[in-house]
Structure formats: structure tokens, C-alpha cells
Amino acid sequence: MRISLCMIVKDEIDNIEKCLEYAFPLVDESIIVDTGSTDGTREKLAELAKQQKIQVIDTKWENDFSKARNISIKNANGDYILILDADERVFANRAQLESILMQSRVDAYNIPIYNIHEDKEMTVSASMVRLYKNNKPEYKGEIHEQIYIDGNPVEAENLDADIIKIYHYGYSQVVFESKDKQKRNMEIIKKQIQNEPYEPFHRYNKGVMEMLSQNYKSAMKDFLKAHELSFGKKTGFTNSMILNMIRCLFYQKKFLKMIEFINPLLQDEFFKSIPDIYYFMGIALHKTKKLDKATRYFYQAINIGDTEQDLSMSGAGSYLPMLEIARIYYEQGKKNEYIQKYKEAILHPNNYNKNGLEEFKSLMIEEKQEDEFEAFVSSMDKTAENQPLIDPQFQNQIKDKIKALINENSMPDAKLLIDEYIKLNPRDADIYSLKGVSCILEKKYSEAITALETGFAIDNTNDDLIYNLAYAYEISGNKEKALFYYKALLELPGQSQDMEILQKVEELSK
Numbered sequence: 001m002r003i004s005l006c007m008i009v010k011d012e013i014d015n016i017e018k019c020l021e022y023a024f025p026l027v028d029e030s031i032i033v034d035t036g037s038t039d040g041t042r043e044k045l046a047e048l049a050k051q052q053k054i055q056v057i058d059t060k061w062e063n064d065f066s067k068a069r070n071i072s073i074k075n076a077n078g079d080y081i082l083i084l085d086a087d088e089r090v091f092a093n094r095a096q097l098e099s100i101l102m103q104s105r106v107d108a109y110n111i112p113i114y115n116i117h118e119d120k121e122m123t124v125s126a127s128m129v130r131l132y133k134n135n136k137p138e139y140k141g142e143i144h145e146q147i148y149i150d151g152n153p154v155e156a157e158n159l160d161a162d163i164i165k166i167y168h169y170g171y172s173q174v175v176f177e178s179k180d181k182q183k184r185n186m187e188i189i190k191k192q193i194q195n196e197p198y199e200p201f202h203r204y205n206k207g208v209m210e211m212l213s214q215n216y217k218s219a220m221k222d223f224l225k226a227h228e229l230s231f232g233k234k235t236g237f238t239n240s241m242i243l244n245m246i247r248c249l250f251y252q253k254k255f256l257k258m259i260e261f262i263n264p265l266l267q268d269e270f271f272k273s274i275p276d277i278y279y280f281m282g283i284a285l286h287k288t289k290k291l292d293k294a295t296r297y298f299y300q301a302i303n304i305g306d307t308e309q310d311l312s313m314s315g316a317g318s319y320l321p322m323l324e325i326a327r328i329y330y331e332q333g334k335k336n337e338y339i340q341k342y343k344e345a346i347l348h349p350n351n352y353n354k355n356g357l358e359e360f361k362s363l364m365i366e367e368k369q370e371d372e373f374e375a376f377v378s379s380m381d382k383t384a385e386n387q388p389l390i391d392p393q394f395q396n397q398i399k400d401k402i403k404a405l406i407n408e409n410s411m412p413d414a415k416l417l418i419d420e421y422i423k424l425n426p427r428d429a430d431i432y433s434l435k436g437v438s439c440i441l442e443k444k445y446s447e448a449i450t451a452l453e454t455g456f457a458i459d460n461t462n463d464d465l466i467y468n469l470a471y472a473y474e475i476s477g478n479k480e481k482a483l484f485y486y487k488a489l490l491e492l493p494g495q496s497q498d499m500e501i502l503q504k505v506e507e508l509s510k
Contacts, residue, residue, distance in 0.1 A: 275317030
């Protein structure tokens, strides 16, 4: 079985090499359409093509994503096609993925995408077809393009994140604005509406872009027009559009309209299965002072729980309704209840960014319970040590890649990957040990010691890290510190008879 990677890129010099580096172990060939890069991306691709099977196709950008994507997939020779953007990294178990594909009866798959925000918070979505059979595939639509297989729109199944997942680093508003995507996309959509004024999907896409620009009133008009053009028929974008309409009403503070809008949706099979609908209903009821009823809806959202089902917002079934319940308890004067619910929301494993912590702090100061708050934060920090943002399988894959880069003496690449890893899991002592080794090999001993001391503060029983720290002090000339850490190493279980360390201690003691 062969897998082809197909991409379209423009001015991605900061991302393209890393993206391909992660993809190469999974794919058998790469077809990359460059739509006019001027920042060195094209030259970097030419350089990489000398070592890997990469076909680079230059084409003019014509404000049409489907046209560019179709150029790439028409040149693919694999049995399956994988689609990536340059600001993404793919992690996959090729053997397990191939086993699934060999027995597959479907044409296409959604791959879980982990969006890494600039504040290090992560959200998950699985709503995009990224892997599909190379059976006469064709994209349609200038923007938000849809894939057709053998002339038919695809119905994709979700792949498990343990088999394959994508980390997406271009999700932040800063990146979105810096690349001027919003203006470009809106121009394409307006042209689509001009050419096909009765196509509801174009109106829906315009509504999404208006939302991104915080033009909620205009967005609602576009969504209502899309609904009108659909003649009451449910489409592939209907559920997403309805959720966006609820958000528009929320941002406009039209809470009574929200309640009126949501009520009939509670009978819909899709909406009553996701926590979001109960969460938004709870917010609307809370804002209209129906506190007890709002609390019941928030608990319904929690009972459903967070889901990776398409369109569901991260946290809608966990810490977000918990925080709302805590606020209601505060308004009702239920002190013990709101303190407990704030703690529960802040400590929830899906609350990566600890939302609610600052407002909880203010309330505890108001209640003159600073000591209890500090004790809570201290216990929270200890808990966080054992709750990495990324799962162990992918932690190990990344660390193995870093070790390989260090062994190949590719220090710049190793350190870039180390920095990416630390953003995702800053409480892993192993990564600081690897950072220390890379700095030692570059003879940057001060940087090495700083990294290793950080790791030692996290885990003072990590034998590899302690050895590296002792060696870093020794080679930098601080014999006293080196002796301290070599002795600390001997105190660990199984190390007391290590002849190399005993000899080091003896030499330094003299």
C-alpha cells in the first residue's frame, strides 16, 4: 500500500521543513503545489527534493483552492491521499493505519486535529476529511472545498487519535491576521456569491467570515439567507450554521431570542446528543435570571460530557458549565458550593489553560480566604506534574525523534523540536535532560545547566538528568557542584555500586 501526501503552499518557509519531516515516515511520495512563494519556500523544497521523493509543481494562484488541490491530487500515484497544511505536524502509527486501510470499506477518513492556540490551550476537532482513496478524487468549490470520490460526495469515518493525529499550530488569531487570510477568503466568497447567487453554501461561508470579523448582525443575515436558499432541507453545513447562529445571538446579548431559538432544537437527534445546546441554553437562562433552571441545563451538559463529535466545542460538557454553575452558586450566596465547583472546574483535565482561576482568586480574597486559595494552587501544581497535555505514546515519539536528531548532530532541528515539545508539556523532566545534552554538545554549558536545573526541580530522581547535570558542572569547571550531583546520583536506587560514578566521586573529592 502506498500513501501520497498532497499539499498546496505559499510562503511557508517557517513551517514547510518541519511539516515534511513529520510526514516522511508515513508517506511514500509528496506532491506539493507552490502557488507563488517568494520567501524561500520554493528553494527549500528544491533542497529537500534531493533527499526525499518530492514532486514540486509551480502554479499561479487564481483565488481557487479546489483548482490548486486538484493539481496536486491528479499527480498522486498512491492508493490513498493524505492532505496536510504547512503549519501542521502529523503523528501516526503506519503499521496500524495500514492495517485499518487494508480492511476498509469506506472511501475517506477524518483525522483528529489538535489545534494549539497561542495561549497553549488545545482544542480538538475531527470535522475535516484528510485521508481518502485515490479513486478519481476531485475537489469542488473555490473555498472550503469539498472532496468527491468517483463523482460522489464522501461520507467519512473518524480515525482514532492513537492511530493518527495532527497538531495544528496556525490556529491563533495572530497568525490568521498576519497572513491576511480573512480578506483573501472574503474576496473569494463574494465572487462565488456573484457567480452563484442561489447557492446556500456560499452564504453560509460568508456568515462564518463575518463572525470572524465580529460582524455578528451581518453573519446572522447571511445564515438566514443560507437557510432560505436551502428551502428547509438539511445540508452538510446545517448543524454548524445553527450553532453559529446561537453564538451570534449570544455575542449580541439577545438572550431571550436564544431561548426561543434553542427550545425546538432540544428535540433534534443531533443537538440533544451534544453538550453545547444545553450549555448555551443554560447561559441564556442565567442571563435572564432563571438561575435554578439554568443550573439544571448546565448539569445536563455535564452529564453528556465532552465529546470529539464534530462541531462540539471543547469544554462544553465539562469545565465551562461547571464555571457557570459556580457563578450561579456565588450569586445565590452558597459559599461552600461555589468554592467546590470552582475547584472542580479549574482542576478538570480538559481545562488546559485553567480558565476561572483568576476570578476564583478574586472571590477568595474577597472572602479573606487567601490561605485556602494558596493551598489549592499548591496542590494544583503538584497534580499538574502528572497531567501532560499530550498523551504518552506521542510524547515518546517526539522524544525519540529528538534523540535521533541529537545523534545525527542536527542540533538546530533538535532544539526547535524541544521548544515545541516544552510548549505542550513543560513538566516533563526528560525533555530538559535532552535540552541539556544538546547544549553540552554545542559547548553552551551555562544554557545546559539552566535547562538541567529546571528538569531537576521537576524530578530529582531522574538518573539520566542528574548525570547530565553533574557532567555539565564538571566540564564547565564547577567541581563542587559536580560532586554534589554525582553523590546525589549514588543515592538513587540501583546506583550505589556504579563504578563509573564512584570513580567520579573519588576523583572530585580529592
